[in-house]
Amino acid sequence: MSATAFKTYPPPVMEVSEEGDELLEVAMGPHHPSTHGVFRMDVALDGERVVRLKPVFGYLHRNHEKIAEKASYLAAMPYTDRLDYFCSLTNNWAYALAVEKLAGLEVPERAEYIRVITAELTRIQNHASAIGFLMQEMGASGTPLMYAFREREKILDLFEELTGSRMMCNYMRFGGCRVELPSGWLEKVKTVVEGLPSFIDETEALLTGNEILMARSQGVGILKPDLAVNAGVTGVMLRSTGVNYDIRKVDHYGIYDRFKFRVPLGDHGDIYDRYMLRVLEMRESVEILKQALKDVPGGPIMDPKSKIRGFRPKPGEAYGRIEAPKGELGFYLISDGSGNPYRYRVRPPSLINLTILEDMCLGRNVADVVLIFGSVDIVLGEVDR
Amino acid sequence: MLGEGILKGLGETAKNFVGSFVSKDRLTTVQYPEERIAPIENTRDFPFLVYDGPDDADGYDKLAGLRCVACQICEKECPPKCIYIVKSTDKKPDFVGKPQIYPARFDIDISVCMSCQICVEVCPFEAIKMDTEFELSTTDRFGGLLFDRDHLSRSNQHYHKIHPTEATEVDARLAEEKIKADAKAKAAAAAAAAKAASPVAAPPAVKPAPVKEPGA
Amino acid sequence: MKISSAFWTNLDQVFVLLQHWIEGFFPQWLQPAIGTVLAVVAIVAAFPGIFALTTVLERKGLGRIQNRLGPNRVGPLGILQPIADGIKSLTKEDIVPLTADAAVHFLAPVVLVIAVFLGFAVLPVGRNMVLVNLDAGLLFFFAIGASTELSIFMAGWSSRNKYSLLGAMRAVAQMISYEVPLLLSSVVAVMITGSLSTVKIVEAQSGFTGILPHWYVFTPWGFAGFVLFVIAALAETNRSPFDLPEGESELVAGYFTEYSGFKFALFFLGEYLAMFSIAGFAITLFLGGWGAPLSILGFIPSWAWFFAKLLAGILFFIWLRGTLPRLRQDQLMNFAWKFMLPMSLLNLLVAGAWRFLGDGWSRWVVCSAVLLVAYVLLGRVLMHHQHLGARSYRYAE
Numbered sequence: 001m002s003a004t005a006f007k008t009y010p011p012p013v014m015e016v017s018e019e020g021d022e023l024l025e026v027a028m029g030p031h032h033p034s035t036h037g038v039f040r041m042d043v044a045l046d047g048e049r050v051v052r053l054k055p056v057f058g059y060l061h062r063n064h065e066k067i068a069e070k071a072s073y074l075a076a077m078p079y080t081d082r083l084d085y086f087c088s089l090t091n092n093w094a095y096a097l098a099v100e101k102l103a104g105l106e107v108p109e110r111a112e113y114i115r116v117i118t119a120e121l122t123r124i125q126n127h128a129s130a131i132g133f134l135m136q137e138m139g140a141s142g143t144p145l146m147y148a149f150r151e152r153e154k155i156l157d158l159f160e161e162l163t164g165s166r167m168m169c170n171y172m173r174f175g176g177c178r179v180e181l182p183s184g185w186l187e188k189v190k191t192v193v194e195g196l197p198s199f200i201d202e203t204e205a206l207l208t209g210n211e212i213l214m215a216r217s218q219g220v221g222i223l224k225p226d227l228a229v230n231a232g233v234t235g236v237m238l239r240s241t242g243v244n245y246d247i248r249k250v251d252h253y254g255i256y257d258r259f260k261f262r263v264p265l266g267d268h269g270d271i272y273d274r275y276m277l278r279v280l281e282m283r284e285s286v287e288i289l290k291q292a293l294k295d296v297p298g299g300p301i302m303d304p305k306s307k308i309r310g311f312r313p314k315p316g317e318a319y320g321r322i323e324a325p326k327g328e329l330g331f332y333l334i335s336d337g338s339g340n341p342y343r344y345r346v347r348p349p350s351l352i353n354l355t356i357l358e359d360m361c362l363g364r365n366v367a368d369v370v371l372i373f374g375s376v377d378i379v380l381g382e383v384d385r
Numbered sequence: 386m387l388g389e390g391i392l393k394g395l396g397e398t399a400k401n402f403v404g405s406f407v408s409k410d411r412l413t414t415v416q417y418p419e420e421r422i423a424p425i426e427n428t429r430d431f432p433f434l435v436y437d438g439p440d441d442a443d444g445y446d447k448l449a450g451l452r453c454v455a456c457q458i459c460e461k462e463c464p465p466k467c468i469y470i471v472k473s474t475d476k477k478p479d480f481v482g483k484p485q486i487y488p489a490r491f492d493i494d495i496s497v498c499m500s501c502q503i504c505v506e507v508c509p510f511e512a513i514k515m516d517t518e519f520e521l522s523t524t525d526r527f528g529g530l531l532f533d534r535d536h537l538s539r540s541n542q543h544y545h546k547i548h549p550t551e552a553t554e555v556d557a558r559l560a561e562e563k564i565k566a567d568a569k570a571k572a573a574a575a576a577a578a579a580k581a582a583s584p585v586a587a588p589p590a591v592k593p594a595p596v597k598e599p600g601a
Numbered sequence: 602m603k604i605s606s607a608f609w610t611n612l613d614q615v616f617v618l619l620q621h622w623i624e625g626f627f628p629q630w631l632q633p634a635i636g637t638v639l640a641v642v643a644i645v646a647a648f649p650g651i652f653a654l655t656t657v658l659e660r661k662g663l664g665r666i667q668n669r670l671g672p673n674r675v676g677p678l679g680i681l682q683p684i685a686d687g688i689k690s691l692t693k694e695d696i697v698p699l700t701a702d703a704a705v706h707f708l709a710p711v712v713l714v715i716a717v718f719l720g721f722a723v724l725p726v727g728r729n730m731v732l733v734n735l736d737a738g739l740l741f742f743f744a745i746g747a748s749t750e751l752s753i754f755m756a757g758w759s760s761r762n763k764y765s766l767l768g769a770m771r772a773v774a775q776m777i778s779y780e781v782p783l784l785l786s787s788v789v790a791v792m793i794t795g796s797l798s799t800v801k802i803v804e805a806q807s808g809f810t811g812i813l814p815h816w817y818v819f820t821p822w823g824f825a826g827f828v829l830f831v832i833a834a835l836a837e838t839n840r841s842p843f844d845l846p847e848g849e850s851e852l853v854a855g856y857f858t859e860y861s862g863f864k865f866a867l868f869f870l871g872e873y874l875a876m877f878s879i880a881g882f883a884i885t886l887f888l889g890g891w892g893a894p895l896s897i898l899g900f901i902p903s904w905a906w907f908f909a910k911l912l913a914g915i916l917f918f919i920w921l922r923g924t925l926p927r928l929r930q931d932q933l934m935n936f937a938w939k940f941m942l943p944m945s946l947l948n949l950l951v952a953g954a955w956r957f958l959g960d961g962w963s964r965w966v967v968c969s970a971v972l973l974v975a976y977v978l979l980g981r982v983l984m985h986h987q988h989l990g991a992r993s994y995r996y997a998e
Contacts, residue, residue, distance in 0.1 A: 139845075146668055150668055165500060169501070205394070210925070211984075
């Protein structure tokens with residue numbers, strides 16, 4: 001091979017920091033050792049401190065919105081499972097909510113109860129996994145992650161019995177749920193829910209008072225409330241700064257008004273607050289589940305007006321949003337009277353929570369960047385859609 | 386605060402370590418493929434076509450009992466468009482005896498199929514259901530994951546084996562339909578016989594009334 | 602049939618007797634050399650064998666802590682897994698970067714392994730079972746231990762890789778910072794014994810009052826010294842929670858990024874052997890070396906006690922690894938200089954006070970009180986200084 005066969009590139013230009021030293025440019029990713037998916041961060045370091053951070057994503061873009069605009073309303077439902085692949089049932093619910101607003105469908109009571117039960121189970125397993133992954137990045141060699149996955153397996157088995165699939169559930173329909181509960185399912189859910197408080201206690205005993213965890217997460221990745229509100233951050237990130245905004249309490253969607261549950265708030269906005277809020281939210285979800293399981297009514301599970309095939313809502317637009325475990329998940333639909341939406345837009349909480357990553361990471365060590373990124377709790381399926 | 390958090394954490398892990406030897410709850414590993422978890426009944430993997438007939442009999446013509454009538458609804462509703470149907474040119478009798486067209490080709494590309502089960506939901510003839518087999522990996526890149534009609538046809542007994550509750554419900558529904566269809570056929574035959582016996586007495590314009598009379 | 606005490610004594614000295622027996626086959630002038638060669642061969646065979654066992658124990662132990670099985674396919678219960686790992690590391694391609702300094706790159710793992718094996722020379726494994734009874738044995742060990750840091754720096758420098766160099770510098774900074782508390786916490790044992798020889802330190806702990814032993818760990822200053830020594834030992838050998846230099850979720854794999862195949866296995870071996878030798882010295886200095894914990898159990902051979910204690914130490918390290926997350930670099934250094942150093946200096950004073958307060962219960966109370974108060978105060982001040990602490994959370998109205 002001759003020398004001219006290879007194209008030569010000019011050497012990269014190194015930036016200069018304020019003190020006159022060269023900045024070290026590091027590309028963290030897209031093959032991350034710390035999971036979460038394919039995501040790249042171009043970080044410019046001055047010694048160990050971060051001077052600039054640019055997130056680069058799009059490695060998992062799968063044209064979800066375009067596909068949904070070409071396929072019918074029903075056909076878009078299995079694709080919503082794959083947005084935030086940890087929490088498929090809440091994705092389904094958000095989409096179903098948007099379409100129900102668009103078409104003016106009503107959901108029977110039994111279906112609402114089933115939706116709340118599945119959504120809270122999803123929230124518990126998502127928060128447990130998020131804590132586990134954060135600990136994995138902190139170097140706890142996977143122990144809290146394995147405990148979280150042990151509980152998650154039980155919940156996924158429940159989902160498989162109900163919907164047929166562990167993760168890609170495709171269960172909600174416009175106006176209700178797809179199939180009736182199998183016999184004995186509610187008893188199984190009760191058994192799992194009874195075992196959950198001891199798991200949360202075990203996680204707290206292992207982690208909450210741990211001085212190393214405190215040293216690495218308190219005071220790290222601080223987010224100010226006004227910046228969070230201005231950037232549109234929602235979910236646990238927002239509540240950890242002290243802003244009281246939980247869509248279950250604000251929108252009163254579903255039948256959440258019937259259940260007594262509290263919304264925990266943080267004060268400092270650092271990683272420790274977000275970790276503790278996830279633990280406290282898991283406990284609140286257990287409370288909701290206990291109340292919901294007590295009195296699930298009988299009745300139909302689908303609105304009789306809704307159609308499976310040939311579903312053509314009247315022209316109009318609707319925005320349906322829920323409190324997904326990762327934040328506010330919203331679907332914006334414009335219908336032009338045909339069988340597929342004219343415009344279908346997903347408001348992904350993970351992407352919008354990531355926009356302030358640089359502000360949280362400036363001035364911190366490289367080791368902290370990984371932790372801050374983990375505490376935002378993103379899933380690349382949602383960021384890239 | 387001064388190390389007791391770490392000691393509590395150490396206690397938790399020690400509890401789990403000891404527990405993993407004594408209780409099944411603390412050692413959740415299932416050593417696949419020697420041990421397998423019992424499959425859950427409602428699980429769904431890839432579709433299959435149901436035929437009414439003996440279970441996997443060699444030389445049996447699976448087409449004779451095939452319920453699918455090539456209406457192509459599943460092909461239209463499938464989100465990733467993994468079903469390919471070609472209608473036949475002749476007809477064969479279906480489970481109530483009525484001549485129906487059948488699929489000359491019915492291909493599912495299971496490397497595209499995402500197991501969403503919409504084809505099952507929309508099928509009006511209970512002809513396509515979800516199988517539970519997932520160990521389908523093959524070394525044939527070009528056709529190994531493209532299942533044709535013959536490969537996809539499984540008997541109703543197989544359906545009963547994998548999804549007993551669902552299969553009993555489907556059978557009950559089909560039996561009901563058959564009864565209704567039989568009643569309709571009998572009524573139509575009796576009406577035709579009545580028409581043949583007294584051609585003047587029965588006015589042809591009034592259609593619904595003659596159907597009800599033979600029931601009395 | 603009653604087992605006579607002569608049997609137990611012979612069992613205790615069985616390796617020494619074996620050595621003498623083999624020496625007997627050679628002429629007189631050659632015997633010391635043969636004896637030394639035999640002891641060296643025994644060390645080189647035994648400790649890598651323990652290394653192989655430790656890799657299996659670690660993976661299975663971590664697995665059980667995490668509610669899963671560890672490796673269990675190779676051999677019964679996975680015991681033969683190290684053989685599979687060894688074959689794998691031997692057959693991997695040895696990649697040396699084009700711009701790397703080839704000689705230094707090759708020598709770095711060799712230097713590590715040699716330095717670590719040298720450290721085993723002054724470790725008393727049983728009664729009369731030490732390779733060289735140096736008068737300044739402990740000093741020799743710490744001097745050799747410092748050369749392991751040299752090999753890490755050689756590895757990072759020769760790879761000509763920005764990130765390897767960063768990782769190596771972090772590792773060297775960490776190891777140098779923790780040398781000081783390591784040494785200071787071991788000086789208390791030397792002070793009370795009055796000698797730097799490891800054999801004498803062990804013999805000084807071999808008495809019993811009633812049934813309980815005279816181990817240094819059962820005294821206030823000895824307990825504090827032991828805890829400090831173990832923490833510093835974890836940091837010296839880059840074990841969790843101080844394994845940032847080789848942390849996987851950081852930038853890269855640290856200073857041995859550019860190593861593959863057998864050289865990587867040598868680094869691994871060197872690190873684990875360093876862990877064994879430091880654990881062995883912790884046992885020698887504070888846990889009574891090869892002494893039995895209760896006088897009635899004295900008939901069990903001394904080398905069996907030593908290896909049992911070593912195994913307990915290894916299991917404790919594995920337990921720590923499975924539980925704790927890792928500390929950040931600057932937090933590591935803070936901890937070393939602001940907490941461990943003052944505590945070990947105070948420990949020296951307390952040990953001196955112990956000596957001069959004479960026998961009696963008063964010295965127990967005074968020494969324990971001083972150490973406890975200092976620990977609590979220092980801990981509180983440091984935590985408060987960094988605004989760390991338990992928090993309570995409010996709920997929305």
